[in-house]
Amino acid sequence: MSDGIHAIVMPKWGLAMTEGMVAEWTIEPGAAFSRGDEIADIETAKITNALEASTSGIMRRLVVEPDEMVPVGTLLAVAADETVSDDAIDAFVSDFQANFVVEETEEDSGPAFEHVTLSDGRNIRFLRQGAGGGPTLVMVHGFGGDLNSWMFNQPVLSEQFEVIALDLPGHGGSSKDVGGGDVAAMSQAVLDFLDAADIASAHIVGHSLGGACALHLALTKPERVASATLICPAGLAPEINMTFINGFIEARRPRQLRAALELLFHEPGLVSREMIDDVLKFKRIDGVPEALKAIAEAAFAGGRQSHVMVEKLSELEVPIQIILGASDQIVPVLEALETRAGVTVHRLEGSGHTAHMEAPGKVNALIADFVVAASG
Amino acid sequence: MAKKSVRQAINEALASEMRRDPRVVIMGEDIAGGMGAPGEDDAWGGPLGVTKGLLGEFGRDRVLDTPITESAFIGAAAGAAATGLRPVAELMFVDFMGVCFDQIYNQAAKFRYMFGGKAVTPLVVRTMYGAGLRAASQHSQCLYPMFTHIPGLKVVIPSSAYEAKGLLIQAIRDDDPVVFFEHKAMYDEEEEVPDEAYTIPFGEANITREGDDVTVVAFGRMVQFANQAADKLAKEGITCTVIDPRTTSPLDEDTILEEVAATGRLVVVDEASPRCNMATDISALVAQRAFSALKAPVRMVTPPHTPVPFAADLEDLYIPGPAQIEQAIREVAA
Structure with missing residues (x-):
């Protein structure tokens, strides 16, 4: 960034994306946009998703054409306000491209997965990004997910914080x-990880499920x-x-699994x-089918959640915010959660159960602002 | 997850099952020391290094170098399987099946049936197949149709490193004799393979590309060529469903029939000699059970009916490649 000119580059969604x-x-071109607005659809080997603006501005130049495969970090577009001249934009683009170096692949550099052993001997894999010294974020995925669930969030938040996804x-x-397999057992594992x-x-x-763990820990x-x-x-x-939980566990074919995943x-x-x-690859690993079943039987026994903590929100001593997807099909989109001054609730239209993937720009901004405020 | 070669993936599958189950032993020509090597330190790990390192970890009792007598050690492996071990025998080239075929097709394959279900034969025969390494006509064949023909045998043809590890672990845990085909030109091909043990069930095809216009069924090394052809044609608006059946016995007939019903067009790609191969088998299946769905004649992409040539230019011409597959797809899609 220089003189109010903002580079929009190919994001890195997950470690494997090059x-x-x-x-x-x-x-x-020429249109104004706000932080969180969708400006492009980005396609990678793994996923297609909207790229949301991380700042506000005016779109001055679209540098890459659609359907052109480019390395992570490539200049895609340039934003700046109307006072910046076209010549200055031209100079910015040529300067950026002259200095651009394709990032080395994961084998050679950059962050790598780490492992720790818990006191009970179990091994936990995690990914640490961002610099220490400031607030530390620990991200806990849901049932059937893994740390890659945060591929749209961790890289962005780690520009500001130390972010650990486990x-x-x-x-x-x-x-x-999975031990007992219920919310208490899972949040104990997060505590043991800390x-x-x-x-x-x-x-x-x-x-x-990771949200339930976070609440249980709080x-x-x-x-x-x-x-x-x-x-x-x-x-x-x-x-x-x-239907989701059982479909996820039982699906062996892509078509069956697609039906379950679409509910998210x-x-x-x-x-x-x-x-x-x-x-499917995850579910084929030794021990995974048994682990998923054990969690489902403990945490969702008889088709009901075993740990219901909504009444305890008012007892919380720590700042808490709840982000709901308005079209969530997995858990209920509750009304009237704001039972206490310390509880902030956001309902995101156009998001299902995976608001952090469907509206990453908005969710990242909410998390960053909340963490900064809570760090006082 | 790290990128691993087919060679590493197979080695990991063997090591992981040998650690998990003390009944798993491996045997074959040169798989331990071999080649007159003086000791454990310079163990070759087979002619292409697939079993390298296993001797050091598991010792001479479980990593057995055998004489160059396939009839003896394949027979020994079948007998060991019938009496409580879970042997993985390496038949260096599938072309050598001729000297040990009785032990496989008339002994191991029949035990469960002949003994009224009271005997199991958890035997895996790993074997190298395929053209492309200038190994000439006696070391380059794709003889999986001959094993597929035999009731009582399971036949596995992995198409990549990920597939190889999961399918081999499944094969070792299976209670029936399994013949596991490794393409000799694929050992250095890499992709992401989990460190953990995992299994891929037999008889469940993998759909590697999804499309609307043509269904392509391909086996082993031909799967990647079919994917390449499909990716190229997708840019022109011809989209293909590519099916990797993974196992020819059992065969996932349902997936093939469902996908042919959806597209109405079929190309089968098989590196085996064209008479009585998997391409003719799949074509007959579709002709019998999905004829009314077909909008065009079935096309088979195979080598010519000749021995695999030794001359490099001729061998290259012999092996079906992405260009022939692309042409066949264009013809049925036209």
Whole structure:
């Protein structure tokens, strides 16, 4: 960025992403946009999703054509206000491109997965991005997910904070022993992780089952939780969509799994073939089917959530915000959650159960602002 | 997840199952020391290094170098399987099946049936197949149709490193004799493969491309060529569903029939000699059970009915490639 000129570059969504293409520009040159507005559809090997603006501005130049595969970090477009001359934009573009170096692939550099051993011997995989010294965020995914669930969030938030995304037991690269398998057992694992990773306290961001863990931790170990952001959280109401849970567990074919995964999204087109393949690959790993079943039986026994903590929101000692997807089909979109001054609730239209993936720009901004405020 | 070669993926599958189950033993020519090597330190790990390192971890009791007598060690492996071990025998080239075929097709394949279901034969025969390495006509064939023909055998043809690891672990845990085909030109091909053990069920085809116009069924190394052809044609607006059946026995007939019903057009790609191969088998299946869905004649992409040539130019011409597949798709889509 220089003199009010803002570079919009190919984002890096997940460690494995090295290139992507603009499938379509959804903004015209010359148009004004605000932080969080969708400006392009980006297609990668794994997923197609909207690129949301991280600042406000006027779109002055679209640098890449649609359907051109370019490396991560490539200049896609230039934003600036109307006082900046076209010559200055030209100079910015040529300067950027002259100095642009394609990032090395993951094998050679950049962040890598880490592992810690919990006191009970289980192994937890995590990914740490961003610099220490300031607030630390710990991100906890939901049932059947893994740390890659945060691919649209962790890279952006790590520009501002140290951000650690972990794999819950039974998921991703962590041990497949889920212990008791319920919300208490899962949040105990997160607590054990904080101990093992030597994190005194963190801003916990949890999605779905991970949201229930974050809430459980905030209630039981408030001294370890600087703030909690619950995204489409479980743990607030007894209802849970067992068509999704059972469909996810039982699906062996891509078509069956697609039907289950589409329930997660407001826009079912976000379910890509690669996403389906990744989940099928996860479910084939030794111990995973048993782990998923154990969690479902403990946390969602009889088709109801075992841990319902909505009444306890008023007892919370730590700042908490709840982000709901207005078209969530997995957990109920509750009304009147603002039972206490410390609880902030946002309902995002156009998002299903995965608001952090469907509206990453908005969710990232909400998390960043909330963490900054809570860090006082 | 790291990128691993087909060679590493197979090695990991063997190591992981040997750690998990002490009954798993491996045997074959040169898989331990071999080649007159003096000791454990310079173990070759087979002619292409697939079993390298296993001798050091598991020792001579479980990593058995055999004499160059396929009839003896394949027979020994079948007997060991019938009496409590879970052997993985390496038949260096599938072209050598001729000298040990009785042990496979008339012994191992029949035990369960002949003993009224009271015997199981958890035997895996790993074997190298395929053209492309200038190994001439006696070391380059794709003989999986001959094993597919035999009731009682399961036949697996992995198409990539990820597929190889999951399918081999599944094969080792299976209680029936499995013949596992490794394409000799694919050992260095890499893709992301999980470190953990995982299994891919037999008889469940993988759909590697989804499209509306033509269904392409391909086996083993031909899957990547079919994908390449499909990707190229997709840019012109001809979209293909590409099916990798993964196993020829059991065969996922339902997926093939469903996808042919959806597109109405079929191309089958098979590196095996064209008479009585998987291409003719799939074509007959579709002709019998999905004829009314067909909008165009079925096309088969195969090599010519000749021995695999040794001359490099001729061998290159012999092997079906993306260009022939693309042409066949264009013809049925026209």
